[in-house]
Amino acid sequence: MGAQADEADGDGTDSDGTDGDGTALDRLLAERGDQLMRAAVALAGSRVDGEDLLQAALERLIRSRYRVESDLEGYLRRILYNLAADGWRRRATGERRLRLIRSTPSADAEVGPAPNIDLRDALVRLLAQLPPRQRTVIVLRFWAQLSEAETAEMLGCSEGTVKSAASRGMARLRELAARWQEEPRTLTGQLLEEPR
Amino acid sequence: MNDHFEELINDGLDQLTTGSTLPAGIAARARARVRRRQYQLRASLAAGAAAAAAIAVIAATSAGSAGTTPRTPAGPRSAPSVALLAKIERAVAGKARSAPVLQITTTFPAGPVPVPSDPFSTTQFNEGGVDQSSILWTRGHVLKVVMFHSKGQLDDESLTTERGLLATYTDVDYNSRSWSRGSVNFFVYKWAIPHCALQPLDPAEPRDWVPRTLAKEIKHDIACGQVNVAGRQHIDGVDAIKLAFAGGHLKVPWYDKEPAITHQVMWIDAHSYLPLRYLSTLTFAHAKTGSPRSASTQCDFKWLPATKSALAKLRLTIPRGFHQAHPKTFTVHAPAPHKSAAKHK
Numbered sequence: 001m002g003a004q005a006d007e008a009d010g011d012g013t014d015s016d017g018t019d020g021d022g023t024a025l026d027r028l029l030a031e032r033g034d035q036l037m038r039a040a041v042a043l044a045g046s047r048v049d050g051e052d053l054l055q056a057a058l059e060r061l062i063r064s065r066y067r068v069e070s071d072l073e074g075y076l077r078r079i080l081y082n083l084a085a086d087g088w089r090r091r092a093t094g095e096r097r098l099r100l101i102r103s104t105p106s107a108d109a110e111v112g113p114a115p116n117i118d119l120r121d122a123l124v125r126l127l128a129q130l131p132p133r134q135r136t137v138i139v140l141r142f143w144a145q146l147s148e149a150e151t152a153e154m155l156g157c158s159e160g161t162v163k164s165a166a167s168r169g170m171a172r173l174r175e176l177a178a179r180w181q182e183e184p185r186t187l188t189g190q191l192l193e194e195p196r
Numbered sequence: 197m198n199d200h201f202e203e204l205i206n207d208g209l210d211q212l213t214t215g216s217t218l219p220a221g222i223a224a225r226a227r228a229r230v231r232r233r234q235y236q237l238r239a240s241l242a243a244g245a246a247a248a249a250a251i252a253v254i255a256a257t258s259a260g261s262a263g264t265t266p267r268t269p270a271g272p273r274s275a276p277s278v279a280l281l282a283k284i285e286r287a288v289a290g291k292a293r294s295a296p297v298l299q300i301t302t303t304f305p306a307g308p309v310p311v312p313s314d315p316f317s318t319t320q321f322n323e324g325g326v327d328q329s330s331i332l333w334t335r336g337h338v339l340k341v342v343m344f345h346s347k348g349q350l351d352d353e354s355l356t357t358e359r360g361l362l363a364t365y366t367d368v369d370y371n372s373r374s375w376s377r378g379s380v381n382f383f384v385y386k387w388a389i390p391h392c393a394l395q396p397l398d399p400a401e402p403r404d405w406v407p408r409t410l411a412k413e414i415k416h417d418i419a420c421g422q423v424n425v426a427g428r429q430h431i432d433g434v435d436a437i438k439l440a441f442a443g444g445h446l447k448v449p450w451y452d453k454e455p456a457i458t459h460q461v462m463w464i465d466a467h468s469y470l471p472l473r474y475l476s477t478l479t480f481a482h483a484k485t486g487s488p489r490s491a492s493t494q495c496d497f498k499w500l501p502a503t504k505s506a507l508a509k510l511r512l513t514i515p516r517g518f519h520q521a522h523p524k525t526f527t528v529h530a531p532a533p534h535k536s537a538a539k540h541k
Contacts, residue, residue: 023372025223033218041213051219058226062371120208127205142202143209174201 025061028072036076042139043084045128057083081154085136119177126176134169141166227372227521280425280437280469287469297506299498300332333509335502340510355512366512369521375514376521429463431472432496436463471497 029036040057041050057080061072127135133155140151141162148166152159330343337358343351354367368375426440441460463473474497479490500506 029218029223034216037216037218038213041216042209045212047216050216051222054218055222055226055229058223059230062227062230120204120211122208123205124208124212127208138205139209142205170201173205177201 024072025058028076032073036073036080039077039139039144040080042143043080043136045124053083054080078154081136081140082156084139085133085155087132119181122180123173123177126173126180129176130169130172134165134172137162137165138169138173283469284464288471295335295502297333297335297500297502297509299500299509300334301496301498302330302332303494333500333506335507335510338510340512353512355510366514368512368514368518372521373515373518374521375518426461428466431463434472435466436472437466438463470499473497 037050037054040054041047044050044053057076060079060083061076127138130138136155137151140146140154141148146154148159148162152162155162330341332339332341334340339356339358340354341356342353345351350370352367352369352371354365356365364377364379366375366377424440426438429436429438439462441462459477459479461475462471464470465472474495475492476495477490477492500509
């Protein structure tokens with residue numbers, strides 16, 4: 001569709017020309033942008049999707065700036081986490097959700113020879129097969145190191161929900177990991193490469 | 197095992213994210229997308245305003261045409277009389293001649309609405325439900341819109357002047373305390389009218405955008421559907437005649453799988469016969485969230501005489517201390533009309 005060609009119209013600049021005076025958002029991104037990007041990548045499963053996820057979160061933040069009284073980073077992270085947990089309802093919803101759920105193996109992640117490194121990489125890939133909320137909870141709990149209470153607050157749900165999502169997610173991951181260790185290729189079809 | 201497993205996940209995600217850096221220009225792109233969405237909203241508003249004004253005219257003319265008399269359903273509703281419609285037509289035409297400043301205050305749905313209004317990438321309208329209201333003033337080819345957040349704070353102010361397909365605009369963004377000038381191609385947006393049951397207009401015809409042509413389209417829709425007098429009501433203390441338009445499908449060529457059902461109601465001042473209020477409700481039978489959703493947008497009309505103070509509403513002053521953002525020029529290409537965009541009625 002021809003309209004798609006517009007994606008980079010006039011705004012595909014590589015410098016944030018509108019923000020030269022240093023707004024709070026720009027300062028935040030200058031200071032904490034890389035950490036936020038890392039969080040987005042962890043949630044989305046790949047750098048490309050992470051960038052899109054972070055941009056979606058930024059758009060929401062910009063649209064709701066007046067709601068932010070303090071802690072801009074906290075607010076942005078909350079948006080980011082909730083977008084991820086909700087299956088990231090953004091552009092071409094179905095397609096994006098599919099990408100999020102079935103993220104292809106990260107081209108960024110290197111597969112090392114040691115078994116543990118293989119399993120680590122496999123777990124990241126298998127994580128992409130979990131429902132968005134379970135995946136988000138696991139990332140927040142075991143990577144961002146948030147407590148159950150903090151995770152619940154971030155996602156606007158009860159601690160019980162977090163506990164349950166983490167428990168189910170981990171159980172499913174273990175199941176998938178066990179099957180992967182038995183038969184890497186058949187477990188995820190095209191999604192997983194056989195460890196070298 | 198638990199701790200080990202968790203450590204492996206942690207290590208794996210560390211490995212995945214190591215070296216990830218913030219892409220250059222991501223904030224600029226996000227702002228540009230937000231701005232583009234705002235323009236869609238305004239274009240929709242403008243279309244809604246024009247359509248609403250046109251509805252009154254067309255309601256009159258269609259009822260007088262052979263074969264277009266609205267069907268009268270059972271119950272209290274009845275077809276408007278030719279005399280009533282003629283009065284409405286005369287009142288609107290009289291106002292058009294005197295070139296008033298038309299002021300339209302719009303109240304948006306409280307939350308995000310999954311309107312397929314963006315052919316590029318998004319299915320959200322008023323994402324986040326942030327914009328709660330706006331005031332639009334228009335006269336001739338000039339359109340000014342002020343948008344407000346839910347708590348009444350200023351969100352954005354813009355002044356647009358149309359020149360055929362291209363419109364030039366000045367925009368003040370109160371969020372980033374910046375302003376910009378640029379141009380926007382309206383003719384894509386007019387296809388995405390979220391609250392009017394209009395057939396997409398001909399992109400090859402720049403004048404499709406003007407109310408006269410919109411009126412023609414609405415006349416066609418009315419000819420296919422029905423308009424009924426649904427009684428009398430008081431609107432803000434004014435005795436008003438309620439005109440109800442039967443539901444139709446929102447027609448957006450590239451989103452034929454997600455039609456919305458529209459219902460439109462207009463209240464006419466029973467004394468001046470001018471439109472007072474226009475309420476449009478969209479119902480999404482196949483919303484992507486999986487459950488039906490609906491949303492209403494209400495427009496309240498005031499026809500202001502073109503006095504000095506009313507004309508001043510069509511001016512825009514850039515607040516002191518705001519910095520200039522680099523202009524955004526939206527040069528978009530309309531997608532080809534989709535065959536399945538044929539009328540649903």
